[in-house]
Amino acid sequence: MPLHTTHYCPCLRLAKHKAIIIVITSNRCKRLNRLGLHRLVLSKAGPKVFAVKPRNWSEKTHTFFKHCVNAGNVDACYTLGMIRFYCLENRGSGLSLMAKAAMKLHAPALYSLAVIQFNGSGGSKHDKDLRAGVALSARASLLGHIDALRELGHCLQDGYGVRQNVAEGRRMLVQANVRELAYLLREVTPSASDSLMLTWRTAVTCQRDVTALLSDYGYRIPVPEVQPVNRFLREWFESGKGKLEEGLRLCSHIGCGRPETRPHEFRRCSVCGKVNYCSRGCQAMDWKLKHKMECSPTEHYAEGGAGVDLNNEFAIPNDAV
Template identity: 65%
Template structure:
């Protein structure tokens, strides 16, 4: 009797599902990550992608991706500043990211008090026609920041400011207008200075209209923002003022518009010195314009309001903006006080000219 034994079948291994993500070419993933880094609204948008998996972490730190990252991807809060954040910014600088050059330059110059490397990074961004870097360097030249009073170079400040204004920087355009009106570092030309101030306000209004159109296309909302001076109280009820750059801004021609969003570098400076992360030296003050954040690098570096002598500004643009923003309602003449250690030209009559 023959016994037929059945062959035992070896169990088949379940077929592994193919991972479509792993099948994507690196070039395509890098392109997608570059778009993400350039449009990120906060650092967490980009960081969350890097920690998703090993491949995204490797490709997310690719030179191309880091070079395309936008300013909001570097908008780290002062309280979260760490050596890791510093290294990440340096890595982006090495990748050729202009925004990283400017932001790290501002942090080093004003917060970490590494004046030479900070100015060098800002200059590196300015060479690549980065308008905020050009304007910041002009402010440094106007004030002689990081040096003495004798280190001021008004002509260099005007030249840098003019270049930034040509690239569309509104604060630089406003600063240049005031310089021409006052004959500060340039031959006085009141008519041309006034024309530049009109142009600065026109660009300001145009940028607000674009912002309103993107956020709420209704023309009614646009009309609500561009109200006359008589309706200022009504506007503030719809858009209550907040600290920093959120105040409603009264332009030179009677229109209420929201103040533009401060650059991440200025927000970092404001948080750094406002929260106690960084301490100002004895006798040093911050610029009184809430959206600026620049500190003095030596006593009596910034100019004071000539009427009340209670507020100080790093630039004529900041003084003009803060006057329209809040100081006009607060400023009142007081008895002039004498400071034997002060710089004579810092208390000037610019406030009266701008306030008129």
């Protein structure tokens, strides 16, 4: 916010000089309220501004999101797009908003569109477009999206939507793990100048009861932070605010929250059939987080399982790739 603004707003001057946090409503400070709703401010709002809880979702919240979208905020486009597509079941508007964010090179939006294309979400299984999913994953991976890079690596390894290239697929999986490790080191050691602190922090991290493993290689890392919009999706359905139709399930990865839009849309574990995933990225993370310790064949699934599409499965991940 420009420095000269504080000259005209006593509340902002107080917050600046007294180093305190002040919550001001429009009745207390109309100038600040007008500044907060200025188009420029709304266009620059960060992702945490949109970390709303399902219990707080209302028409006013929806209106605020729309104001941010109209101001050109890409995070608002992505978040509202996900909410409309999966929670409010307004597929067309949701896709349009995510596409708007993707056109501005918003990596999570590109990857989310890739997941939709891989699954044919919002349509039938004949609406799947594997090539489009691969292309969107490739673009998101170039912007540094780790799950998109991992998805692309698996596609190349399996020849899924692209000509098979096992060596290149493995290289991309290695690169995804390197990026994941780099992210971990940044989280553990915010200041690289203090080697003693580095050693201490690393030791504490290793001693914690963490459940995640460095994907595809078996190294233990802290559980990744769930993104606000993914947390919103999961809480929306688990709280009962939104109801899934009979036969539909959420992606089993705790950090995802995407629901099926038709029965058997997501691919199931090829061994137990108890879990299902919207993507290979979610399967890989959940395998390392918990499913590796829980997975075992079941008699019901071994016999086929009523209504289960046995061709729509994910094989167990190989720890070495």
